[in-house]
Amino acid sequence: xxxxxxxxxxxxxxxxxxxxxxxxxxxxxxxxxxxxxxxxxxxxxxxxxxxxxxxxxxxxxxxxxxxxxxxxxxxxxxxxxxxxxxxxxxxxxxxxxxxxxxxxxxxxxxxxxxxxxxxxxxxxxxxxxxxxxxxxxxxxxxxxxxxxxxxxxxxxxxxxxxxxxxxxxxxxxxxxxxxxxxxxxxxxxxxxxxxxxxxxxxxxxxxxxxxxxxxxxxxxxxxxxxxxxxxxxxxxxxxxxxxxxxxxxxxxxxxxxxxxxxxxx
Amino acid sequence: xxxxxxxxxxxxxxxxxxxxxxxxxxxxxxxxxxxxxxxxxxxxxxxxxxxxxxxxxxxxxxxxxxxxxxxxxxxxxxxxxxxxxxxxxxxxxxxxxxxxxxxxxxxxxxxxxxxxxxxxxxxxxxxxxxxxxxxxxxxxxxxxxxxxxxxxxxxxxxxxxxxxxxxxxxxxxxxxxxxxxxxxxxxxxxxxxxxxxxxxxxxxxxxx
Numbered sequence: 001x002x003x004x005x006x007x008x009x010x011x012x013x014x015x016x017x018x019x020x021x022x023x024x025x026x027x028x029x030x031x032x033x034x035x036x037x038x039x040x041x042x043x044x045x046x047x048x049x050x051x052x053x054x055x056x057x058x059x060x061x062x063x064x065x066x067x068x069x070x071x072x073x074x075x076x077x078x079x080x081x082x083x084x085x086x087x088x089x090x091x092x093x094x095x096x097x098x099x100x101x102x103x104x105x106x107x108x109x110x111x112x113x114x115x116x117x118x119x120x121x122x123x124x125x126x127x128x129x130x131x132x133x134x135x136x137x138x139x140x141x142x143x144x145x146x147x148x149x150x151x152x153x154x155x156x157x158x159x160x161x162x163x164x165x166x167x168x169x170x171x172x173x174x175x176x177x178x179x180x181x182x183x184x185x186x187x188x189x190x191x192x193x194x195x196x197x198x199x200x201x202x203x204x205x206x207x208x209x210x211x212x213x214x215x216x217x218x219x220x221x222x223x224x225x226x227x228x229x230x231x232x233x234x235x236x237x238x239x240x241x242x243x244x245x246x247x248x249x250x251x252x253x254x255x256x257x258x259x260x261x262x263x264x265x
Numbered sequence: 266x267x268x269x270x271x272x273x274x275x276x277x278x279x280x281x282x283x284x285x286x287x288x289x290x291x292x293x294x295x296x297x298x299x300x301x302x303x304x305x306x307x308x309x310x311x312x313x314x315x316x317x318x319x320x321x322x323x324x325x326x327x328x329x330x331x332x333x334x335x336x337x338x339x340x341x342x343x344x345x346x347x348x349x350x351x352x353x354x355x356x357x358x359x360x361x362x363x364x365x366x367x368x369x370x371x372x373x374x375x376x377x378x379x380x381x382x383x384x385x386x387x388x389x390x391x392x393x394x395x396x397x398x399x400x401x402x403x404x405x406x407x408x409x410x411x412x413x414x415x416x417x418x419x420x421x422x423x424x425x426x427x428x429x430x431x432x433x434x435x436x437x438x439x440x441x442x443x444x445x446x447x448x449x450x451x452x453x454x455x456x457x458x459x460x461x462x463x464x465x466x467x468x469x470x471x472x473x
Contacts, residue, residue, distance in 0.1 A: 158304075160291045164333070165301050166326050168319045169376055169451065170444035171435075175290075177406065185392045185404040195288050231376045233315045239308035252287050 038209040040132065040261050043124060043216050047133025050126055056106030065101035067094070067134065074137035079258050082155065082247040083146030091146065091155040093246045095220045096238030098130055114237050118221050121214040128216045131207045132261045143204060143258050145250040152247070155240075159248025162241060163194055172230040174245070188265070199252035205262025212265055219246045293331055298322060313378035325435050334440035341439040349436035352429050352447065355454045359424040359461050366463030367470065369456050370396055376451055386451050388431075388460060393443070396463065397470035406442060414465040415472040427461050 052061050067077035068085065082093040088100055095117070102113040119125035124132075146152040166173040174193070177183070183190045191198040207218040223242040227235050235242050285291060305320040325344055328336050336344075368387075375386015391400060395409035403409075417423050429436060432447030446452040452460070463469050 157285065157291070158301075160285060160289075161293060161297055161301060164291055164293075164330070165298075166330055166334075167302075167305070167322060169449040171326055171329075171442075172444075176442045180406075183404070183406050185406065186402045190406075194290075227309075228315075228377050228379060231315065232319055233309040233317055234312040234378060236308050236310065241304060241308040254287070 038211070038263050040136075040209050040216075040263070043129055043132040043209070044136045044261065045133075046124070047129035047131070047136075050130050051133055056102065056108040058105065058107040060106055062098070062101050062105060062130070065098070065105060067097055067101075074134055076138055076141055078135040078138040079141045079143045081145060082152075082243055082250060084149040084151045084155075089151075090240070091151055091243055091247060093219065093238070093243045094131055094134060095127055095218060096243055098127060098134070099238050117237050118217075118224070119215060124216045127220075128207060128218055131218045132216055135207055135258070135261055138258050139260065141258055143250065143253055143256050145247060145254070147251060147254075155244045155247045156251045157248075158240070159244035159246070159251075160194070162245050163248060168230055168232045170231045172232075174226065176230075193249045194252050196252050196254070199249055200256040203250050203253035204256045204258050205260045205264070208260060208262040208264045210264045216261070217264065290333055293333070295331065298327060298330055314376065314380065314382040315378035325439060329440040332440075336439060345436055345439050348433050348439075348445075348448070349429065352432050352436060353454075354425070354428065355458065359428045359458055360465060361455060361458030361460075361462045363459070363462040363466040363469035363471075365456075366459035366461070367397065369452070369459055370463055371400075385453065385456070388446060388452055388456065389444075390460070398473070399470055410464060411471060413471055414467065414469065417465075419465050419467070424461060424465060427464055428457055431457050431460055 050062075052063060054061050064071045066072075066085075066087075067074070068080050068083050069075070069077045078094055081097065082091050084091050085097065085100070092100060099110070099113055102108045103110060116125050117127045119128050147156060163174040164179075166176065173179075177185060177190050178193050181192050181195075191202050193199050193202065206222070207216055209215070210217045220237055220242055223245055224235060224237070227233075291297075302320060302322060306317065309317065309320060311317045322330070325348065328340050328344055332340065370388055370390035372387020373389040373392050374380055375384065375389075380386070390396060390410075391403045393404040393406040395403040395405075395411050396413075398411050413427075414423075431452070433445040434441040434443035435445055435448075444451065447454075447457055463471055466472070
């Protein structure tokens with residue numbers, strides 16, 4: 001029940017976002033009802049089973065995976081990501097790190113482990129369910145992504161440059177839609193995600209149940225689907241490009257209390 | 266398997282890491298554009314009709330990225346003129362069928378890796394503009410175009426400007442957020458004529 005109560009709070013937090021129009025939105029009631037019936041808790045339970053399931057050539061679970069707080073430590077792991085990992089010598093977000101553990105601990109290939117990273121309404125992917133479970137263990141903790149190591153600073157800075165980098169046949173950057181306050185596409189409000197006041201309510205609720213598609217979605221999915229709509233080719237799952245963007249936006253939300261897994265329109 | 270970090274990219278990424286304050290835009294040097302394009306070439310792969318040549322920058326994108334979408338006049342003017350010069354106008358009337366134009370304006374599909382190749386894309390106009398006052402689900406990234414023709418009239422110069430603006434918005438405002446629909450090959454001549462009709466035809470819902 002903790003999650004359901006938390007999710008209602010979250011819907012309240014989302015509506016208090018500076019896109020003030022949302023406050024009077026005719027969707028508020030719909031959003032509240034959708035939140036109450038969102039199956040987030042079920043995703044977390046399914047994710048926990050996958051976390052403990054022996055898999056891969058080495059037939060081991062992910063329980064010894066070090067998400068940054070030590071092997072198997074889940075509390076506070078999500079809220080300190082993305083961060084630098086010395087064993088991989090790169091900055092990783094939750095999904096890149098889970099993939100790393102699947103490959104190193106379980107001995108799985110990148111191809112096999114990333115074959116179905118984005119699921120559908122019938123069945124969430126392993127990555128999505130694991131993400132919901134791991135992130136849920138940091139519910140209520142402040143978000144403090146890594147920003148001390150030189151590669152963490154470089155990652156945030158790269159994310160900033162990528163956010164404003166225009167390319168592709170339609171000349172789009174992230175900022176083409178998420179660059180100015182008070183704008184919308186059709187009826188959808190557009191958060192300005194490099195500004196803390198917008199980043200905080202939104203970055204503190206991923207991964208999330210997405211009502212419009214009845215499925216759980218992650219930040220790696222969000223980056224992938226934005227680049228699709230930007231008419232760009234497809235970014236590799238967990239690549240430096242997507243991790244840096246996530247790092248930059250999470251850094252803009254620094255200090256906010258994590259309220260996810262959450263709910264999105 | 267492409268392996269993480271090509272050395273030159275890694276080295277430059279580490280070197281250009283003077284972190285800016287939260288909430289600020291970046292300052293971008295010419296070298297940054299090379300590094301980012303190299304990174305995208307490494308991290309992205311073609312899918313469907315979205316080929317890898319889409320990560321390459323042309324001189325307009327380069328100038329806008331370098332100057333935070335606000336290039337000095339001396340940079341913007343010659344590029345705008347070159348964009349204007351490259352616009353291909355059709356022979357004959359610039360005004361097509363506003364009914365088709367309305368469909369094109371409503372259609373937000375096309376050119377994505379998820380779209381079927383060969384299917385003619387839409388213009389995504391309502392994503393960013395108000396057009397027909399009857400349509401409530403319009404975006405606000407661009408200005409409202411409701412009453413566009415009623416306000417401006419239907420003179421040949423207006424027709425020509427409207428066609429050219431849809432064909433290549435950057436000919437008039439180098440770092441406009443609007444795609445260059447003709448220049449990029451997204452919309453064809455007939456589609457742009459139909460959109461001009463949607464904006465200028467006195468019978469179009471835009472002008473009611």
